[in-house]
Each structure stands twice: as structure tokens, then as C-alpha cells.
Amino acid sequence: MKILVTGGAGFIGSHVVDILLESGHEVIIYDLEIPVYSQNCRSIAGDVNDAEKLNKACIGVHAIYHMAAQANVNIFLNLPVISNLNTSNSTLNVLEAARNNNVSRVMLSSTEWIYGSINNDEDTQITEETPYAQNPDHLYTSSKIAAELFCKNYKTLYGVNYTIMRYGIPFGERARPETVTPIFINKILNNEEITIHGTGSQTRQFIYVRDLAEGNAACLKQEGENQIFNINGREVIKVIDIVTTLEEILGKKAKVKFIEDRAGNYKGRFISSNKAERMLGWKPKYTYREAMEKYVKNIIQPK
Numbered sequence: 680m681k682i683l684v685t686g687g688a689g690f691i692g693s694h695v696v697d698i699l700l701e702s703g704h705e706v707i708i709y710d711l712e713i714p715v716y717s718q719n720c721r722s723i724a725g726d727v728n729d730a731e732k733l734n735k736a737c738i739g740v741h742a743i744y745h746m747a748a749q750a751n752v753n754i755f756l757n758l759p760v761i762s763n764l765n766t767s768n769s770t771l772n773v774l775e776a777a778r779n780n781n782v783s784r785v786m787l788s789s790t791e792w793i794y795g796s797i798n799n800d801e802d803t804q805i806t807e808e809t810p811y812a813q814n815p816d817h818l819y820t821s822s823k824i825a826a827e828l829f830c831k832n833y834k835t836l837y838g839v840n841y842t843i844m845r846y847g848i849p850f851g852e853r854a855r856p857e858t859v860t861p862i863f864i865n866k867i868l869n870n871e872e873i874t875i876h877g878t879g880s881q882t883r884q885f886i887y888v889r890d891l892a893e894g895n896a897a898c899l900k901q902e903g904e905n906q907i908f909n910i911n912g913r914e915v916i917k918v919i920d921i922v923t924t925l926e927e928i929l930g931k932k933a934k935v936k937f938i939e940d941r942a943g944n945y946k947g948r949f950i951s952s953n954k955a956e957r958m959l960g961w962k963p964k965y966t967y968r969e970a971m972e973k974y975v976k977n978i979i980q981p982k
């Protein structure tokens with residue numbers, strides 16, 4: 680299949696490109712940035728909001744992974760207009776290019792944030808049937824909800840097929856340095872203090888980026904057409920467990936300072952990816968511990 684990946688030079692996109700290439704697909708990266716990872720495929724330096732260029736790039740393409748977005752929620756907060764252009768508006772451009780070029784499917788990168796921080800009750804199971812957050816607490820969330828709705832509109836109005844993939848919190852090789860796992864690793868290695876709000880018992884679900892990329896590739900199966908899938912890890916990890924796991928792997932004690940809990944600190948809930956396992960046969964290959972070992976080994980001795 681000929682597949683265009685917007686945002687294919689980014690953290691998650693570059694891993695998706697790797698897996699698609701390993702599966703024998705022809706891949707074109709379409710990104711503002713020149714890819715820095717040595718991927719053996721064509722790359723177009725372009726803006727998703729440049730409709731003419733995107734249209735041309737989509738000639739003869741069978742599927743588009745639309746991964747380009749403003750994924751850094753802090754930048755989104757500081758630069759809302761341009762961030763929304765790159766996130767939800769860009770989705771309209773991709774859908775329009777797909778419509779013009781009879782592309783068989785648009786695969787949208789979305790996020791578990793669209794569920795909002797409902798029910799801080801750890802017994803709550805979230806599935807793809809759980810409604811969108813009624814009062815999204817971040818512009819990023821609203822922008823991703825809009826992007827999802829545009830996909831559904833384009834199916835109903837113009838017959839453009841979609842697959843929506845709602846990711847959990849990814850970690851692994853090529854992660855942005857300002858995310859929690861690289862921050863903790865660097866602090867432990869440099870003997871710097873890690874600050875944890877409350878007791879560290881808040882929980883999160885992490886997904887190893889390589890497993891996430893495999894999940895993206897699985898969504899391309901016929902069964903994934905016009906479906907929504909949560910692509911998330913299966914373990915619930917306490918924030919303090921991140922530290923203890925890293926201490927064991929790095930063989931070094933962390934300096935941890937516990938401070939007062941933040942008001943309304945989000946305690947976590949469980950997002951089920953059973954649908955992806957049932958319909959696509961996808962589930963994460965690595966446990967949290969195994970993935971972390973691989974990641975640490977690769978960043979300390981990068982290949």
C-alpha cells in the first residue's frame with residue numbers, strides 16, 4: 680500500500696513509519712521538519728495547511744496517517760490559534776485531500792484526553808463507547824474532539840473512510856525530553872531531586888511507543904475501517920512505581936521530595952483497549968518493566 684504519514688518525522692510518527700516500512704508498505708513522510716531518523720522512504724517537507732501541496736502529495740495514495748498536530752499541550756496553551764490550525768484545521772485539510780484523491784482511508788491520531796478527567800474513581804473502565812468530555816478542560820482536548828468529529832462528518836457527507844486511534848501516554852525512544860520518563864531518568868542519573876505531589880499513588884497508563892506503533896499498523900486492517908480504537912497499555916502504574924522501576928534498572932537510588940498534593944490532582948482511571956485486541960488482534964507485546972529496560976538501554980547506549 681502507498682501510505683502518506685503527516686507528522687512522520689515526529690516522536691510517534693517516526694515509529695509508525697518504521698513499522699509500516701517493515702511491513703512492506705511504500706511510505707511518504709509529509710512533515711514541516713526534515714526527518715532525523717534514517718528512514719528509507721520519500722519525504723516531503725510541507726505544511727498540512729498548504730492544501731495545494733498536500734493534494735499533490737496524496738495522488739495515488741491509499742491511506743493517510745494524520746499524525747501532525749501540536750502535541751505539546753503547554754505550547755497549545757500559549758499559542759492556541761496556530762496550534763489549533765495544526766491540529767483540528769489540519770485534519771480538515773487532510774480529509775479534503777483524501778476526498779479529492781479517492782484515498783481509501785484517513786487514520787487519525789487522537790488521544791485519551793477526549794474522555795476528560797471524568798470520575799476520578801479507579802474502578803471506572805473507559806471504552807470507545809464512553810462519551811466525549813462535556814466540559815473539556817484543555818484547548819488540545821477540544822481541538823482533538825473537533826478533529827474526530829470532522830472524520831465522522833466526512834464519512835457521512837462524502838463517504839471518506841476513517842479510523843480514529845486514541846492513544847494513551849506514550850514513552851520510549853525518541854520521546855520529547857520534557858516528558859515525565861526522560862525527566863525522571865535524567866534526574867536520577869544526575870543525582871537531582873525528583874518532586875512528587877502527594878504520595879505518588881496517583882496512577883497512569885503508559886504505552887511503549889513501539890507497541891503503540893504496532894497498534895497503529897494493526898488499525899489499517901479492513902476490520903478497522905470506520906472504527907474507533909483505544910490504543911493503550913494494560914498496566915496501571917503509580918507515579919512512584921516509575922521511580923522504583925527506574926531505580927532498579929539504573930541501579931541507582933533516586934532523590935525524591937514529596938510535596939503537597941495538587942488540588943484535584945488527577946488520580947487516573949482505566950482505559951480499556953480490549954476492542955483493539957478483539958477486532959484487530961493487537962495487544963502490547965512488552966510489559967511496562969520490559970519496555971522501560973529496552974528504552975533505558977537504548978538511550979544510554981543509543982543504536
Ligand SMILES: NC(=O)c1ccc[n+]([C@@H]2O[C@H](COP(=O)([O-])OP(=O)(O)OC[C@H]3O[C@@H](n4cnc5c(N)ncnc54)[C@H](O)[C@@H]3O)[C@@H](O)[C@H]2O)c1
Nearest residue numbers: 686688689690691710711726727746747748750788790846
Ligand atoms: N505524545 C503524546 O503524549 C501523545 C498522546 C496522545 C496523542 N498524541 C498525538 O499523536 C500525534 C503524534 O504526536 P507526537 O508525540 O509524535 O508529536 P511530535 O510533536 O513529536 O510530532 C508531530 C509532528 O508533526 C509535525 N507537524 C506539526 N504541524 C505540522 C503541519 N502543520 N504540517 C506538517 N507537519 C506538522 C511536526 O513537525 C512533528 O514532526 C499527534 O497527533 C498527537 O496529538 C500524542
